Amino acid sequence: MRILDSHCVFGRWPQEPRDVSLEALLESLRKTGAERGVAVSLRGVFYDHDEGNAETLRACREHPEIVPAATILPAAYSGVEDLPARLAREGFRMVRLFPDVQNWALENVVVERILAECAGAGLPVAIPVGKRAGVASAAARLAPAGCRVLLSDVYYPVLAESLEALRRREDFCLEVTRTCMPFAVELLCRDVGASRLVFGSRSPLECGRGAVEMIDEAGISPEERAAVLGGSLSMLLGGI
Amino acid sequence: MVGRTAVERLLPGFEVVDVHAHIGRWGSPGGEGSADELRRITDRSGFAKVVVSSSLAIQYDAPEGNADVARLTEADGRFHGAVTYNAHYPAEAREQIERYAAHPRFVCAKNHPAHNRLPVDSPASLAVIELLAARRLPLVLHTWTGDGPAVAEVARRFPELAFVWFHALASDYREAAELARELPNVHLEYVTSTQERGKVEHLVRSLGSDRILFGTDQSLINPVYALGPLLEADLSDEDRRRMLSTNARRLFAFDKR
Ligand SMILES: [Zn+2]
Numbered sequence: 001m002r003i004l005d006s007h008c009v010f011g012r013w014p015q016e017p018r019d020v021s022l023e024a025l026l027e028s029l030r031k032t033g034a035e036r037g038v039a040v041s042l043r044g045v046f047y048d049h050d051e052g053n054a055e056t057l058r059a060c061r062e063h064p065e066i067v068p069a070a071t072i073l074p075a076a077y078s079g080v081e082d083l084p085a086r087l088a089r090e091g092f093r094m095v096r097l098f099p100d101v102q103n104w105a106l107e108n109v110v111v112e113r114i115l116a117e118c119a120g121a122g123l124p125v126a127i128p129v130g131k132r133a134g135v136a137s138a139a140a141r142l143a144p145a146g147c148r149v150l151l152s153d154v155y156y157p158v159l160a161e162s163l164e165a166l167r168r169r170e171d172f173c174l175e176v177t178r179t180c181m182p183f184a185v186e187l188l189c190r191d192v193g194a195s196r197l198v199f200g201s202r203s204p205l206e207c208g209r210g211a212v213e214m215i216d217e218a219g220i221s222p223e224e225r226a227a228v229l230g231g232s233l234s235m236l237l238g239g240i
Numbered sequence: 241m242v243g244r245t246a247v248e249r250l251l252p253g254f255e256v257v258d259v260h261a262h263i264g265r266w267g268s269p270g271g272e273g274s275a276d277e278l279r280r281i282t283d284r285s286g287f288a289k290v291v292v293s294s295s296l297a298i299q300y301d302a303p304e305g306n307a308d309v310a311r312l313t314e315a316d317g318r319f320h321g322a323v324t325y326n327a328h329y330p331a332e333a334r335e336q337i338e339r340y341a342a343h344p345r346f347v348c349a350k351n352h353p354a355h356n357r358l359p360v361d362s363p364a365s366l367a368v369i370e371l372l373a374a375r376r377l378p379l380v381l382h383t384w385t386g387d388g389p390a391v392a393e394v395a396r397r398f399p400e401l402a403f404v405w406f407h408a409l410a411s412d413y414r415e416a417a418e419l420a421r422e423l424p425n426v427h428l429e430y431v432t433s434t435q436e437r438g439k440v441e442h443l444v445r446s447l448g449s450d451r452i453l454f455g456t457d458q459s460l461i462n463p464v465y466a467l468g469p470l471l472e473a474d475l476s477d478e479d480r481r482r483m484l485s486t487n488a489r490r491l492f493a494f495d496k497r
Contacts, residue, residue: 018438156266156268182458187270203437207437207472208468210465210467210469212468217246
């Protein structure tokens with residue numbers, strides 16, 4: 001079954017001694033059994049999004065198993081109009097935001113503009129939820145119609161809130177990896193449907209094997225399994 | 241896949257002991273958290289032994305939750321109990337510890353300082369740990385990022401008592417390994433829903449595999465998900481065997497009680 005990983009990064013991790021090099025990511029994808037991973041350069045997260053995005057494109061040209069995702073730092077998004085349109089033209093398939101690492105709130109009006117421009121450019125936006133209450137709700141309220149949001153890194157205390165966001169917003173989908181409670185995969189497939197569930201490991205910071213095994217042994221149909229492991233993500237990105 | 245357990249599929253030839261499991265609910269969507277459900281999940285996981293405490297006991301009512309655990313362990317030989325106490329209630333804590341230390345299916349005590357909002361090195365908590373030390377009843381302790389100095393100080397004060405630091409201080413696991421090196425009575429169980437790559441290897445490299453235990457935190461975490469880091473880690477079969485069963489059998493002596 002085809003495994004596609006929606007949540008990958010590469011570069012350096014300045015906050016802890018971690019090997020998150022491009023080589024570590026490629027190795028990590030192999031260990032997870034993932035055919036391709038959607039990745040962001042961490043240079044763009046910790047330093048400068050233009051430089052980081054350029055690095056991501058270079059890495060993807062060299063390694064076809066990586067699919068380019070761009071990032072935008074709201075604090076630096078000034079004096080520029082419609083960066084997402086340019087990113088889409090350059091070949092990026094998604095934008096991934098990092099409010100947790102960069103310490104900003106979704107209710108920022110700059111973020112509202114980024115979301116609207118991404119919707120216009122047809123780029124899905126991945127937003128990490130973590131364990132923080134209110135993030136999924138804010139995304140559901142702030143994202144303009146047609147903005148496809150992937151709620152990412154959703155932990156158990158905010159799963160109910162994230163599911164409610166998906167119920168209200170047909171254009172939202174959910175990363176299943178961290179929703180690791182017993183029977184959660186079954187519940188999510190029943191509740192929102194496998195076509196809105198995607199696998200994403202946060203490789204190489206984390207291991208993806210446990211989530212793959214969890215999806216593999218869940219009491220869902222083979223079609224649902226194929227969707228969650230890769231089909232839904234491919235669809236979200238317009239085919240990869 | 242049908243009819244085969246997770247252990248048979250993923251770890252053929254290994255015995256798996258889960259030292260960190262619960263019955264009860266956690267205030268999130270997922271399973272129902274009943275004892276019957278845990279038995280069904282264990283049929284599927286194929287774990288040989290599971291050490292269980294109650295989330296009801298941890299979050300609200302210790303005696304009621306401990307009684308639920310006792311019933312499960314009496315009904316099914318795969319399960320052993322951890323008696324949960326709340327040190328805010330010293331008389332109740334003493335009574336529960338005395339009752340379940342004498343129960344043949346209970347192998348340890350469990351405390352969750354964060355849920356009780358009572359630091360493990362507070363006078364009330366230390367008074368209960370003294371009772372455990374006198375009985376040599378191992379203490380499995382919820383630990384998290386930032387807890388290192390307090391849990392280490394407590395382990396230093398009671399060298400005769402075995403401790404298991406659940407979650408191995410979470411993202412402070414490097415500190416956990418370093419502290420445990422100096423504290424031979426401390427064991428580490430490393431599960432969290434964040435599955436940091438390299439964590440298991442780091443623990444084994446810096447502490448050795450003799451004092452690392454496997455735990456899942458089910459009914460909060462799917463046991464198959466919890467196996468992921470161990471499956472991916474670059475370890476010898478001997479290290480895996482120690483972590484998955486030998487160390488837990490030595491610490492909890494399931495059959496001698
Ligand atoms: Zn637990």
